[in-house]
Amino acid sequence: MDQTPVERLRGVGPRICERLQRLGILTLQDLLFHLPLRYQDRTLLRPLAELVLNEEVLVEGEVVDAQIAHGRRRSLKVRIDDGRGALLLRFFYFSRAQVEAMRPGRRLRCFGEVRQGPQMLEMVHPELQVLEGVAELAMGLAISPETGSEAAPEDDALADAVADVASERRLTPIYPGTEGLQQASLRALTDQALDWLRRDPDALQDWIPASLTAPLKLPALVDALFLLHRPPADAGAELTDALLERSHPAFLRLAFDEMLAHQLALRRLRRARSAQRAPVLSGDGGLRERLRARLPFALTGAQQRVIAEIAADMAQSRPMMRLLLGDVGSGKTVVAALAALQVIEAGHQVALMAPTELLSEQHLQSLQQWLAPLEIELAWLSGRHAGSERAAILERIAAGQARVVVGTHALFQAEVRFAELGLVIIDEQHRFGVHQRLSLREKGEREGRIPHQLIMTATPIPRSLAMSVYGDLDLSEIDELPPGRQPVKTVALPETRREQVIERVQASCRTGRQAYWVCTLVEESDALQAQAAEDAAADLRERLPGLRIGLVHGRIKAQERAPVMAAFKAGDLDLLVATTVIEVGVDVPNASLMIIENPERLGLAQLHQLRGRVGRGAIESACVLMYHPPLTHAARERIDILRREASGFRIAEADLRMRGAGEVLGTRQAGAIQFRLADPMRDSTLINAARQAADQLLAHWPEHVEPLIRRWLGRRDDYGQV
Numbered sequence: 001m002d003q004t005p006v007e008r009l010r011g012v013g014p015r016i017c018e019r020l021q022r023l024g025i026l027t028l029q030d031l032l033f034h035l036p037l038r039y040q041d042r043t044l045l046r047p048l049a050e051l052v053l054n055e056e057v058l059v060e061g062e063v064v065d066a067q068i069a070h071g072r073r074r075s076l077k078v079r080i081d082d083g084r085g086a087l088l089l090r091f092f093y094f095s096r097a098q099v100e101a102m103r104p105g106r107r108l109r110c111f112g113e114v115r116q117g118p119q120m121l122e123m124v125h126p127e128l129q130v131l132e133g134v135a136e137l138a139m140g141l142a143i144s145p146e147t148g149s150e151a152a153p154e155d156d157a158l159a160d161a162v163a164d165v166a167s168e169r170r171l172t173p174i175y176p177g178t179e180g181l182q183q184a185s186l187r188a189l190t191d192q193a194l195d196w197l198r199r200d201p202d203a204l205q206d207w208i209p210a211s212l213t214a215p216l217k218l219p220a221l222v223d224a225l226f227l228l229h230r231p232p233a234d235a236g237a238e239l240t241d242a243l244l245e246r247s248h249p250a251f252l253r254l255a256f257d258e259m260l261a262h263q264l265a266l267r268r269l270r271r272a273r274s275a276q277r278a279p280v281l282s283g284d285g286g287l288r289e290r291l292r293a294r295l296p297f298a299l300t301g302a303q304q305r306v307i308a309e310i311a312a313d314m315a316q317s318r319p320m321m322r323l324l325l326g327d328v329g330s331g332k333t334v335v336a337a338l339a340a341l342q343v344i345e346a347g348h349q350v351a352l353m354a355p356t357e358l359l360s361e362q363h364l365q366s367l368q369q370w371l372a373p374l375e376i377e378l379a380w381l382s383g384r385h386a387g388s389e390r391a392a393i394l395e396r397i398a399a400g401q402a403r404v405v406v407g408t409h410a411l412f413q414a415e416v417r418f419a420e421l422g423l424v425i426i427d428e429q430h431r432f433g434v435h436q437r438l439s440l441r442e443k444g445e446r447e448g449r450i451p452h453q454l455i456m457t458a459t460p461i462p463r464s465l466a467m468s469v470y471g472d473l474d475l476s477e478i479d480e481l482p483p484g485r486q487p488v489k490t491v492a493l494p495e496t497r498r499e500q501v502i503e504r505v506q507a508s509c510r511t512g513r514q515a516y517w518v519c520t521l522v523e524e525s526d527a528l529q530a531q532a533a534e535d536a537a538a539d540l541r542e543r544l545p546g547l548r549i550g551l552v553h554g555r556i557k558a559q560e561r562a563p564v565m566a567a568f569k570a571g572d573l574d575l576l577v578a579t580t581v582i583e584v585g586v587d588v589p590n591a592s593l594m595i596i597e598n599p600e601r602l603g604l605a606q607l608h609q610l611r612g613r614v615g616r617g618a619i620e621s622a623c624v625l626m627y628h629p630p631l632t633h634a635a636r637e638r639i640d641i642l643r644r645e646a647s648g649f650r651i652a653e654a655d656l657r658m659r660g661a662g663e664v665l666g667t668r669q670a671g672a673i674q675f676r677l678a679d680p681m682r683d684s685t686l687i688n689a690a691r692q693a694a695d696q697l698l699a700h701w702p703e704h705v706e707p708l709i710r711r712w713l714g715r716r717d718d719y720g721q722v
């Protein structure tokens, strides 16, 4: 079935085919592995007195009232009642026939999500069917968003499969969809594929021998597929819950297969990498010795350990691919500087890549402060450099004069040529994808040798999770903060206490300390964020005339921003008003107070990063989360966690619990592996099993490896090729 094109199915013409392709479905195998994202439970009628917010449920009731409301937006409000409870149905689009059909006295059956309305619980545009009185109207009334779309001729074969709002005997699978492809069509197509499989179960090979899955009590692949696509009728509460929560063995079986496929792909990557060559960069230790002697602090044990790990890697002829994990403020920059010096000692260049211009500026400054006294030339390549200035910088890089080159991903444009690049350091790796990571290496390739790579991230994730999502990298972890750090005292105050917060800023700055005032906005719009920061700065300047106040945001050009940052760093500004552009990397140990406006708009990881800008020295620091009430439940929980927890590690765990690994590790840009079904956090017990199974498969069934990778990752480009 991995070769059979979906065109072989009934009802699949060029249009459907094109839409399926958008979902990555080309073959029957692809279709079978296109698994439901979730299920709807239409097996039970829920009494209206037992509705739960945000649940999708099937309900019935009699219309007791129907009115067209002319508020801000015209809507039809229909109140139904089942004798014990009531529910409001709300429609923003409706025809006269529909109004007619929902007259008081009619019985309706609806399926939809329960939401909180202004007066009572509501369903907005539920799927609906009139049960009594006007049966002939029922089909035309199915006002689901899907049935609104026009049916193309070739959809016709599928159309008769469209169900109305019947109570079902089995859970209804909901597939990841795409425009122009209805759930009913996806169900009709998977039905055909499942029939095919039923007739010929051997058509789909299980590449994982039962001896590997049986000890884990996982079912056979074909059985698992049948169950997930079409849960058994009248399954009972236990099975239903297990499916809804994705803890059913059938689900675990497929999650296991997916994790195993990823493990195998990562092994393949690693194997290919170990065949690659990199320059051996031992260095004589001279420069590193000089820097260590100049450092105003002693390195922590953890820093020394990771420095040794990195040093050993770069002394090998295999390219290093190492991920350096370390909480905010754990001192990753000095580790990077020492790694850079080793490379320079060995006569090679270093590129340091940061996710934003601002952060690259910061890195330039920190590195300069440490490397300039050792007479090491740095170059900064930024978007602001153009014309002859840019040409001169490029020339210094190409001639090997600039030993360390700092910049954003613009460093990897074709026109940037290095004389002898030995190490690429990437900071805040979560902004770069696996794919980018790989293409980077080619940049420095010279005579078949590629540069070493060190990736630094402050996204503190549990080690086991890191291993499974960054499985192609070796891990180094700074698991200790420099001594003397005090946890940042965190308080949450409503915006109504703004006056008091401003007084606090004043009091703190009077003692010679510095402070940040961070403005956030819900929209990702740079312009709006910038405006909010401008307004806040104007307001604070007016109210705090005694303070020296600076402003930075994404709309201010780099050449104007740099002096502001430098002044703040030098202590010539008391208060820095900023947008979240300062989220990463800014390092001013004298800053001991941070105000975050509207923290409810940010995620935990981002808040932790922001807060990490204070508490970087030995001074006691504070963070005020000035929220805009009322808080949602989730926002309150985030703020509570932040108040309680100082460790980025525990905050990340809480984040993972609240949102799941997929969300936390982000989108395709995340740099982490994206799983379709598996959740490395939730399914963490399977990770080790998958790793062991990978060993077994490679040793005893090597010919199964490629087909299994292809089944799960066939159409992904992010780490298919090496």
Ligand code: ADP
Residues within 6 Å of the ligand: 297, 298, 299, 300, 303, 326, 327, 328, 329, 330, 331, 332, 333, 334, 458, 482, 483, 585, 587, 589, 616
């Ligand atoms: P991050 O890991 O967040 O990038 P930085 O490298 O910016 O952290 O370090 C945070 C601060 O701690 C900097 O001011 C740095 O100079 C300082 N620092 C780093 N290592 C130590 C240490 N071992 N002892 C004391 N301070 C340190």
Ligand code: MG
Residues within 6 Å of the ligand: 332, 333, 585
């Ligand atoms: Mg940093």
